[in-house]
Amino acid sequence: MKYVYQRAREALAAVPRHDFVAGADLVHSITGHSIPREETVRHILAVMPEVEPDQRVMHVGGGSGYLTAVFAKLAHQVIYVDKDVPVADAARDRFQHLGLHNIEVIASSLEGGFELDTPCDTIVCTTFTVNRDSVGQYLVEGGHLICLEGRAGPVPSLAMFVREAGKLERVRTLGWVDFNRNSEQVLIDLGMVDEKTLASAKIEAAAENRRLLDVLRQKLNLEETELYRSLAKQRGMTLIDADQLLPKLEPELFRRFSRTFLDLSRLIPVASHDGVLTLVTDDPDARTDQLERMSPDQEIECLLATPTDFRRIWSSLDLTVKGSRFVADHASTEAGSHLNDGSARNDVLGKGDDSISPYLVSVYEAILLDAVSERASDIHIEQYGDRVRIRLRVDGDLHELPQYQLSPREIKGVINVIKLRAELNIAEHRLPQGGRSRLQLGKVKYDLRIQTQPSLHGEHAIIRLLPQTGRAMSIADLGISQVIGARYQRLLNNPAGLLLVVGPTGSGKSTTLYAGLQNLADDGRRKVITVEDPIEYAIDNVQQTRVRSEIGFGFADAMRAFVREDPDVILVGEIRDHETALEAIRASQTGHVVLSTLHCNDAVDSLQRLYDLGVHPNSIAGELMAVIAQRLAKRICTHCRQPAEPDPTILAELFPEGAPANFRCYAGQGCDNCNGSGTHGRVAVVEYMEVDADIRNAISSQPPIGELRWRALDAGLITMRDSALDHVIEGIIPLSEVPRILPRERMAPEIRGGRRSV
Structure with a gap:
């Protein structure tokens, strides 16, 4: 110069x-x-x-x-x-x-x-x-x-x-003249990081052999897509979504290059058309000069993807290449004789040796990666004749993963891989089986609850993903109203009593209980013991125990042991039978706060459920502090939330005598942050019944359930309709979610002692 x-x-x-x-x-x-x-x-x-x-x-x-x-x-x-x-x-x-x-x-x-x-x-x-x-x-x-x-x-x-x-x-x-800025300089210029934090992140990245951007994203708690969108704009690159590319990938192009070279360069060739070689990278500073020298007759176009999408694209191409080899290797056996249960093990393990087929393992791991990247709670692997479906449950809804075009033979192999990982009997295809395995991506661990189910066309597998971060949501994170949150916190501080959270399967009951446990764990002044089946979330500073029915250790056995261990709070994963219900009542009578769940439809129905389990009405009246019933509703995406015109049909059900003049609602318009759905995540809609003197008297007399409900309404029951409308007006959930969580008879205001509620 x-x-x-x-x-x-x-x-x-x-x-x-x-x-x-x-x-x-x-x-x-x-x-x-x-x-x-x-x-x-x-x-x-x-x-x-x-x-x-x-x-x-x-x-x-x-x-x-x-x-x-x-x-x-x-x-x-x-x-x-x-x-x-x-x-x-x-x-x-x-x-x-x-x-x-x-x-x-x-x-x-x-x-x-x-x-x-x-x-x-x-x-x-x-x-x-x-x-x-x-x-x-x-x-x-x-x-x-x-x-x-x-x-x-x-x-x-x-x-x-x-x-x-x-x-x-x-x-x-x-x-x-070089106008180029690397990612570090871009982040500093955008005000996302300062020199001190950057220096600290560089030391941590070198010590842990991790990429600097990954460390910075974790330290600064940055959302992955937003971070990479900002970097793409500043580096003059296009941010691509994996779902746009997956149907158009060219496996033959991927085969042409050395895997080691592509991995070290953080580059994936995805298309070659009209003299343009298109690459994808998750490194904004990736260099393409070597590929330019290797392809002198082609112009290089480099697209940026998030690390999660980069792994999905790589996995998809890798699976396609391995899949073609798998088909070729097994072509001779395809025309062979019938496979019995014993030879099914050889099918998954490859050519009769002791190593699992890398292709089938890769398919399973790619499905898990897709599930984690899309925030799925469950994976459904299903077979209908010659058609295989792989679906994810995201925010309560199932949607298909079309990129997995697997044959029935391949899906049998994948299910065998799942069984091996969960230590299930690989030769058993006639009975349902349940097990667990673990997954670790980066620093996040997932507990996988696995269930296999025989059906007409073959076995199905259902996998529930439970992240294990050492922390659960706090009560403030649940999204319930401040009034109910404050009352919930007050109940946890009571010296003794029984608190129930009720609802159908998948309604977030355990999450609500864990939020209470997290607050107790953060406080640290009380001893908390749990017995669960299974342990869904590991929480630091809480003593958690798993039911072991195979050796005769159930909920009731754990409860009898717990009361001798000087606990303050006991969580019972679920009250399923008469014995567990009695032990829960006894524990609350001996000076413990007992938290548990029940499967029923609403707060008042829980009383009938306890009656059915053989608990004496006076015991229920004396020990029950409150019941929280809940459902989960889709949360409006905060990035694209806009005022919306209310659906007149829903309004007519909610307000038979006419909607309030100032009624308002919101909806998501769809954006990159919510993948165009307009919703992102879910929030609890709760019914809250606190047991006071009037309700205790009613419980003791064991009246019909309808009479119990109107007495609860007169005593101040916060209905699910009340909570849902609060969420709608505050712009937390769309109006269209209300009919999904409320039965038709609960849409209109309920009769309270002969008159309609407000």
């Missing part, structure tokens, strides 16, 4: 680059061209003619204004030009704040033209959108134009022109 003259060094020192990047207005607009690195500005000043103190300079493509501000320290007057009006306005404010009054800001493009009183001595263009032929009118005779030429790549060429006789004449090439 040429020597930078003294005045240029002083100008650089006088203009801190940080003043031009620490602004929220730049988050979606700054690039390496509009906020160049200090080294890039130094290089431009070194190769261009020296700017004299009496000169007039124009900077086209001013962006944040950093280079313009440096010119302002060198020249008498500077003209800042940028076609992006908000960016230009922000730059004007920044110049005024820094006291740079010799800068005139023009929000326009050169192609559009603008008036200029006095021509300039030098024009510097750091953007490719300039038509050089229209620039000459703004230059004095003999003035210099410094501009980019060549293709708009990360390292373009800088050239110099001179105006002579009213025309621009090219003088020479000044060399390459």
Whole structure:
């Protein structure tokens, strides 16, 4: 690099680059061209003619204004030009704040033209959108134009022109100028990380042999898609979604390259059309120069994907390649004789040896990866004749994974892999089996609850994914109202009593109980013991025990043992039978808070369920503190939530006598964050019944369940309808979710002691 003259060094020192990047207005607009690195500005000043103190300079493509501000320290007057009006306005404010009054800001493009009183001595263009032929009118005779030429790549060429006789004449090439910023610099410029945090992350990444971006994302608790979308914009790349690419992948192209080379380069070739080789990477700083040399006749296009999507694309291509080999290896046995149960083991293990077929293991692991990446709670692997379906349950709904086109033979092998991992009997195809295995992705561990089920066309497998983070949701995270949350917390602080959370399977009962346990664990003043089947979430500082029915250790046995271990709070995973119900009541009578679940439809139905289990009404009345009944509703995506027009049919059911004039509701419009669904995650909609003196008297007299309900309503029962409408009005759930969680007879206000509720 040429020597930078003294005045240029002083100008650089006088203009801190940080003043031009620490602004929220730049988050979606700054690039390496509009906020160049200090080294890039130094290089431009070194190769261009020296700017004299009496000169007039124009900077086209001013962006944040950093280079313009440096010119302002060198020249008498500077003209800042940028076609992006908000960016230009922000730059004007920044110049005024820094006291740079010799800068005139023009929000326009050169192609559009603008008036200029006095021509300039030098024009510097750091953007490719300039038509050089229209620039000459703004230059004095003999003035210099410094501009980019060549293709708009990360390292373009800088050239110099001179105006002579009213025309621009090219003088020479000044060399390459690198506007590129690596991911670290981009994150600093966006204000996502500071130098101290970055240095700490580099040490941690080196010590743990992890990628720096992965460490930073974890330390800063950044959402993966948002982080990579920001990096893609700043690096001039396109962020691609795996679901867009999976149907169009070209396995033959993947086979052409060394796996080791692709893995080390963090590149996947996905398409080759019309002289363009398309690659996908999860590294914004990935280099493609080696592939450019290997494919001199093709233009390289590099797309950015999140690490999760990158793994999904790699797995899909890898599975396709391995699958073709698997079919070829087993083609001879396909025409062979019938496979009995014993030979089924050889089918999954490969050619009769002791190692599991890598292809079938890869299929299973790819399915797990897809499930984790889509936040699925369950995986359903099903066979219907010759058709195989793999579906994920996400936010309560099932949707299919079309990329897995597996044969019945292959799906049998995958189910055998699942059985081996869960230590199930691989030879048993006639009876249902249940087991567990574990999965670890990065630092997150998952407990997998596995159930196999024989059916008409073959075995089905259902896998529930339970993340094990050492923490559960807190009560505040559940999304229930502050009033109910405060009452729930108060019940946990009671000296003794029974608290039930009820609802159908999959309604989040355990999650609500675990939230209470998490608050107790954080408090640390009380001993908490649980007995569960299975342990769904491991919580630090809580003593958790698993039921072992195969050795005669059930819920009731655990309860009898627990009361001798000086606990304050006991959680029983589920009250299933008379014996467990009695032990729960006895534990609450001996000075313990007992938490448990029941399968029933609402809070009042739980009383009938306890009656049916043989618990004496007086015991229920004396020990029951409260019942929480719940369902799960889809939560509106906060990124695309908008006011919505209420469905008149639903309104007519909710308000038979007419909806309130100020009733409002919301819905998600669909965006990248929710994959176009308009919803993201689920929230509990609860019914809350606290047992007071009136309800205790009613329980003891064991009236019909209908009478019990209206007595509970008169005593202040918070119905599920009340909770659902609160969530709708607050914009937490869409109105369309209400009929999904409420039966038709509960949509309208209920009768309370002969009159309708509000």
